[in-house]
Amino acid sequence: MKKFLLPMLLLVMFGCYYDSEEGLYGKPGTGCDTTVTKFSTEVKPILQSNCLTCHANSVAAGSGGGIKLQDYADVKTYADNGKLIGTISHTSGFDAMPKGGGKLTDCNILIIQTWITKGKLND
Ligand code: HEC
Incomplete structure (x- = not known):
């Protein structure tokens, strides 16, 4: 024994x-923590830092092509139609975002991708 x-x-x-x-x-192996991908604490801050200068509700009409990414419902619309992930991954056929700025880090893209895959919860 x-x-x-x-x-x-x-x-x-x-x-x-x-x-x-x-x-x-x-x-x-990726060194990217995707265990927590809440909208409120993970996804929203990424958009806040990188996108809302143009896509906040108050400025979207002027600088964001009329596209708002401040509130959950609007973000979900662009997550649903594939444009959120298409634009930030610089997939051909989509306008590369952030416009005129550097691409998001792989980890931030992965966090948003994981949030989408997990069902785009408003959590
Ligand atoms: C400097 C301003 C600016 C920043 C920063 C910016 N955008 Fe945009 N975005 C625009 C403009 C202007 C458009 C309208 C289309 C165009 O002119 O390319 C647009 C369009 C879009 C669209 C719609 C694309 C389509 O095909 O309809 C999405 C989705 C989008 N942006 C997401 C983002 C995300 C996500 C970020 C942050 C990672 C971001 N944008 C950062 C200015 C910006």
Whole structure:
């Protein structure tokens, strides 16, 4: 019985290690934490820092081509029609956003993509 103890211990340790790595860092290997992708605390701040200078409700008509990205309902519209992810991933056929600025980091794009995949919740 004793000789089974070590392999079993290693198995248990490895199992726990794998779980916790995924829990801590989201997608393994990317270094990008996508475990929490709430609209209020993850997605909105990214839009606030990178998009609302042109797409806030008060300025959208003048500088954002009439496109508002401040409130959940408006963001969801562009998430639903594919334009949110298309523009920020610089997919051909979409206007690259942020307009005239640098592309979002891979991690920020992944967070928004994950929020969309998880059902675009207003959480
Ligand atoms: C400097 C101003 C500016 C910034 C910053 C900006 N946009 Fe835009 N955005 C525009 C303008 C102007 C348009 C209208 C289309 C055009 O002129 O390219 C537009 C259009 C869009 C559209 C609609 C595209 C279509 O095909 O209908 C989306 C979606 C969008 N922006 C998302 C974003 C996101 C997401 C960010 C932040 C990551 C962002 N924009 C940052 C100015 C901006």
